[in-house]
Each structure stands twice: as structure tokens, then as C-alpha cells.
Amino acid sequence: MEYEQWIRLDNASNIFLAARNEIDTKVFRLTAEMKDNIKPSILQEALNITYEEYPLFHSVLRRGFFWYYLEKSEEDPQVEKESEPPVSKIYKSGERNFLFRILYKENRIHLEVFHALTDGTGALWFLEDLLIEYVRLRYAKDEQNPKEKRQKADIEDSFNRYFREKKKRTQFDRFIQPLREIYKEQKINKRLLPSVTESPEDKKIYQIKGTLTPDHRPRIIHLEIPVKEALALARKEGVSLTMYLSALYLLTIYEAKEKKDEEITLSMSIPINLRQFFPSITVRNFFSTTVVDYTFKADKTPELSDICQKINQQFQKQLEKEALENRLKKHIAFEFYPPARIILRPIKDLILKGINKLNNRKITAAMSNLGIVHLPEEMSEYVENMYFLTSVIRPQFSVLSYGQTLNICFTSPFSETAIYQHFVEHLTAAGLEVAVDVNKVTREELEE
Numbered sequence: 081m082e083y084e085q086w087i088r089l090d091n092a093s094n095i096f097l098a099a100r101n102e103i104d105t106k107v108f109r110l111t112a113e114m115k116d117n118i119k120p121s122i123l124q125e126a127l128n129i130t131y132e133e134y135p136l137f138h139s140v141l142r143r144g145f146f147w148y149y150l151e152k153s154e155e156d157p158q159v160e161k162e163s164e165p166p167v168s169k170i171y172k173s174g175e176r177n178f179l180f181r182i183l184y185k186e187n188r189i190h191l192e193v194f195h196a197l198t199d200g201t202g203a204l205w206f207l208e209d210l211l212i213e214y215v216r217l218r219y220a221k222d223e224q225n226p227k228e229k230r231q232k233a234d235i236e237d238s239f240n241r242y243f244r245e246k247k248k249r250t251q252f253d254r255f256i257q258p259l260r261e262i263y264k265e266q267k268i269n270k271r272l273l274p275s276v277t278e279s280p281e282d283k284k285i286y287q288i289k290g291t292l293t294p295d296h297r298p299r300i301i302h303l304e305i306p307v308k309e310a311l312a313l314a315r316k317e318g319v320s321l322t323m324y325l326s327a328l329y330l331l332t333i334y335e336a337k338e339k340k341d342e343e344i345t346l347s348m349s350i351p352i353n354l355r356q357f358f359p360s361i362t363v364r365n366f367f368s369t370t371v372v373d374y375t376f377k378a379d380k381t382p383e384l385s386d387i388c389q390k391i392n393q394q395f396q397k398q399l400e401k402e403a404l405e406n407r408l409k410k411h412i413a414f415e416f417y418p419p420a421r422i423i424l425r426p427i428k429d430l431i432l433k434g435i436n437k438l439n440n441r442k443i444t445a446a447m448s449n450l451g452i453v454h455l456p457e458e459m460s461e462y463v464e465n466m467y468f469l470t471s472v473i474r475p476q477f478s479v480l481s482y483g484q485t486l487n488i489c490f491t492s493p494f495s496e497t498a499i500y501q502h503f504v505e506h507l508t509a510a511g512l513e514v515a516v517d518v519n520k521v522t523r524e525e526l527e528e
Contacts, residue, residue, distance in 0.1 A: 086142070087150040090237045092365040093196035097141075097148055098432035100171070103296050103493050104473035106195045107167040110207045110480075111188055113465040118184040119218060124159045126213035127182050131157060134206055136234045136363045139197060140176040147428070148196075151176075159184060165297035166519075167471040167491075170194040182210070187464075189214070195365070200450045200468065201353055202363040205230060208455060215462045231361055238360040243408040283345045283373070286444050288333065288475050290494025293521040298472055298491040301500045304465070304515040305507060307486040313510055317388040322449045322479070323395060325488070326350065326372070327387040329445060329477060332502035334376050347373035349446040350395065354408075357401055368408055370398040371443060384506075440473065449479040475499065495521050 089097075096106040131137060137157075139150040157178050162185040170179060171194045179197040183190040191207045198206075209230060293299060314324035330346045337344075352368045360366055372391040376382050397403070453466050460483060467487035468478050475492040490500050497518065507514050520526050 086152075087139070087235060088237070089148050089150065089196060090239050090365045092199070092239070092367065094148065094428070095432055095436060096194070096196045097171075098429045099436040099473075100169075101473075102169075103292070103471075105167055105169045105471045107170050107192055108195060108200065108203070108468060108470040108478075109167050110191045110193075110200075110203055110468045111466065112207065112211055112463055114187045114189065115462045115464055117187050118189060120159055120161070120184060122218045123182065123184055123189065123214055126210055126217055127157060127159055129213045130206065130210040133209060133230075134234060134363065136198065136202070137178070137180060137206065139179060141171055141179060141194075141196065142176075143174070150197075153178065157182065161185060162188075162190060165295065166190075166300065166469065167192060167298065171196070180206075198363055199351075199353075199365045199367050200448065201355065201367075202365070204450060204453065204468075205232060205363065208453070211455065211459065211463060215459055219462060232363050233361050234363045236360070236362040237364060238354070238358065238362045238366045239408065241360070242354075242358045243405065283375070285347050285373070285442050286333075286337075286344050287441070288444060288494070288499075290492070290496045292493055293495050294523055296493070297519075297521055298469075298493060299495055299497070299521050300469055300519040301490040301497065302467065302469075302517040303488040303490075303504065303507075305486050305488070305512050307481045307484055309512050310486045313512075317385055319388045319392045321486075322350065322447070323388055323392045325449075325477070325479060326447050327374075327384060327391055328503060328506055329447065329499075330374055330391070331382055331384055331387055332499050332506065333445060333475075334382060335502045336498040340376070340378060342378050343375060345373050345375045346444040347371050347442060348391070349443045351448050352399065352404070354404070357399075357404060368404060370395065372398075443474065445474055446472075446476040447479070448476070451481070453480060453482045 100106040135152075136150075138152050140153045142149050142151045153176065155178075157180070159182045162183040170177070170181065170192065179194040180203075181192050183192065189207075189211070191203060191210070193203045310324075311321055314321045317324055317327075319327075326348045330348060333346055334340070334344070349369055349371050352370060354360065354366045354368055355362075358366075372394040374387050374390055448470065450468060455463060463482075465485060465487065466482040467480050467489055469489035469491050470476060470478055472491045472493055475490065475494070477488055477490045479489075480487050490503075504514050504516060520528070
């Protein structure tokens with residue numbers, strides 16, 4: 081699909097624009113640690129080649145009367161030496177700047193992306209192709225093994241493809257359909273989620289509090305652990321690695337809480353890559369989120385195994401295709417609901433900002449697992465490690481495995497580190513070797 085003069089934002093993107101702020105810039109970062117220090121001129125050449133292969137990344141964000149939209153830029157992106165804190169603001173209202181940037185420092189290459197452009201999968205594809213070009217240009221003496229062309233659909237909006245009604249309907253049907261979808265979803269949810277747990281909406285959810293960092297840079301704690309040993313721990317509990325790490329994080333948040341004299345519910349927001357369920361190779365956002373929760377009792381010592389099983393039951397129910405389809409159809413129906421379409425964009429932003437604020441009250445923490453990085457085997461000689469992290473309004477952790485290493489990056493708007501100390505202690509107690517790196521955020525740390 082070719083890039084038209086302008087492109088409507090996908091369903092997931094509008095909320096990022098409404099919800100962004102100085103603390104949570106809605107920017108995420110993917111990083112590659114290379115064997116040698118970066119050569120900027122070669123990195124720029126690799127970017128020029130990769131950029132031409134990704135029409136979506138040519139976009140700048142524009143504001144219309146009713147919605148935001150993407151417009152093609154005639155400029156060329158330039159690599160930059162890293163100088164700002166990680167995941168600093170990219171999109172600035174009214175400016176025609178790119179929605180991504182390529183940074184370098186010493187032996188690291190960073191891709192930072194404003195989430196309204198693409199999701200973690202689309203960004204990872206871009207970075208993988210950039211690294212392949214960089215290594216080819218810097219180290220290869222010939223081109224006997226040309227790069228295999230990636231199969232992707234740059235501009236396709238897979239939300240509309242799979243979840244927007246295409247059949248002809250009367251004007252009345254169009255008007256009433258969102259209400260039907262909501263009613264239908266309520267019935268399906270009652271059937272698909274039978275008393276596994278109360279909905280987080282029905283409970284008061286614990287919110288982590290702390291000391292905000294002085295200049296809003298996130299506290300980053302990067303852990304490296306052996307991926308095989310981590311998978312073995314998850315298999316022992318009979319759950320996926322995502323569920324194991326989420327359960328462990330909920331447990332350590334509770335352990336770091338000072339007062340434990342009352343029943344308290346903690347919840348975790350987890351994104352779902354919809355490409356796993358609906359055939360799509362779009363580079364644009366194509367994900368949903370689900371929330372799982374666990375209630376800690378004041379008179380009962382929490383067991384990691386119990387947390388794993390409880391949140392896994394909830395998660396598996398919400399992964400059922402019918403539940404996913406109906407939840408997403410409701411969101412798409414609202415987007416194309418006739419009264420909503422004629423509401424001016426600034427008012428829509430206020431509405432979405434309010435919805436986001438209410439949703440945040442139902443979430444204690446968040447996680448994101450991008451899975452395994454797949455680079456050509458010969459690249460391992462030049463790419464030593466890869467990981468990713470996000471800007472945050474609440475504590476979150478991001479997971480990526482490369483080679484034999486599982487990388488976990490905790491990011492938090494707060495300077496405190498007690499939660500992560502508990503997390504590391506659990507892993508080391510289970511026999512894992514853990515390498516830890518912590519950035520400096522307080523004035524005292526930065527002045528050292």
C-alpha cells in the first residue's frame with residue numbers, strides 16, 4: 081500500500097496524543113549494544129537506506145479540526161549523538177518533526193519512537209533492518225549474501241481491516257451500532273470471564289507512590305539474566321514467562337509496601353500483539369491491552385505460585401479471540417460513531433484524557449514483552465545485546481531476549497528502588513545470576 085497525501089491515525093494512536101505529558105512522553109526506546117564504538121557517517125548511510133524501505137517512518141503529525149492525521153515529510157532524518165535523557169519528548173504540538181529519532185553514544189544505537197507512529201513490533205522491525213545495513217556497510221567486504229526483503233504492510237490500518245463493520249447499513253444502523261456492540265460485549269464478557277476474579281473496575285486498586293525525579297527523567301533499572309534459567313522458573317509454575325515475571329513484579333510491589341494490615345488489590349496492564357491472532361504484517365500500531373489483578377490478604381502470606389495461577393487464568397480468558405474481537409469492535413465503533421466524528425479535536429482530546437485518567441486508577445503497574453529478537457546468525461559477532469524501555473506514568477517493566485540473555489528494564493517516574501531490590505533478591509534466591517545497572521536521577525547522584 082502506497083503512502084497517500086495524508087493518513088488517518090489508527091485506533092490506538094489517538095489516546096497516546098491525549099494522554100502524553102511531561103512525565104509520560106509516550107516515547108519508547110530500543111537499544112542495540114554493538115561490538116565497537118559507533119561510526120556516525122556509516123550509521124547515517126544505513127539510516128538513509130532503511131528509511132526508504134519504511135514509508136510510514138516518513139510521517140509527521142498534523143492536527144485537523146476533528147482528528148489528528150499523518151502527512152508525508154519531504155525531509156530526511158539525521159542521526160544524532162545522544163544528549164538528552166532517555167525517552168525525552170519527540171512530538172511537539174504544531175511542529176513538523178519526525179516521530180522517531182536515531183541516537184548513538186559510544187557503542188550503542190538507540191531508536192526512540194513516539195507511540196502514535198508504531199508499536200514495539202513495528203519499531204523492532206525497523207531497528208533490525210537498520211542494524212543489518214549498518215553491519216553490512218561497516219564490516220562486510222562484498223554483497224554475496226544480499227539482505228532478504230522483509231514482508232510488511234507499511235501503511236495498512238489492521239484495526240479497520242479486522243474490527244470495523246464493512247457491510248452496508250442504514251443511517252439508523254450506523255447510529256445505533258455502538259450501543260449494540262457495548263451490549264453484546266457485556267453479555268460475552270459475562271460468559272467468557274466466569275468468576276475467575278472480580279473485575280478490577282469493582283475494586284479499589286493500589287497505586288504506587290514515591291518521589292518524582294527532579295527533571296522527570298525515568299529511573300531505569302536494567303537486569304540481565306540467563307534466558308534458559310528464567311524460562312525454567314516459568315515452566316516450573318506452569319505459566320508463560322510473561323505471566324511469571326508479572327506475578328513476581330506484583331509480589332515484589334506488595335513486599336515493598338510498608339503497611340500490610342489490610343486486604344489490597346494490585347493490577348497489571350499487559351499489551352497483546354494482535355498479529356498473533358489476526359494475520360497482519362502492518363508496521364503501524366496493532367495491539368490491545370488487558371489487565372489482570374491479584375488480591376493480597378492481610379492474614380495470609382502471599383505465594384508466588386498462587387499469584388501465577390490466578391493471573392494466568394484471567395489472562396487466558398481474555399486472550400480468547402471472541403473476547404478480543406468484541407472489545408476492539410467497541411473501540412472502533414466509537415471512533416466512527418456519527419456524533420463522535422463531528423466533535424472538534426480539542427474536545428475529543430479532553431474526553432480521551434479523562435478516559436485515560438480513569439483507566440490509570442485501575443492499574444498498579446504495567447509490563448511489555450517484545451519477545452525474541454531475530455537477527456541473522458552472522459550478526460551476533462557484531463551486536464552484543466539488545467533491550468528496550470518506555471516512558472512511564474507509573475512503574476513498568478519491559479522485556480526483550482537476545483541470544484542467551486533476557487533483558488528486563490524497569491522504568492519508573494519515582495527515584496525509589498525498593499521494589500526492584502526485592503525483585504532481584506527473588507531471582508538470586510532462585511539461583512539465577514543477575515547483572516544490574518541503575519541510572520542516576522537524583523541531584524545528588526547526577527552531581528557525583
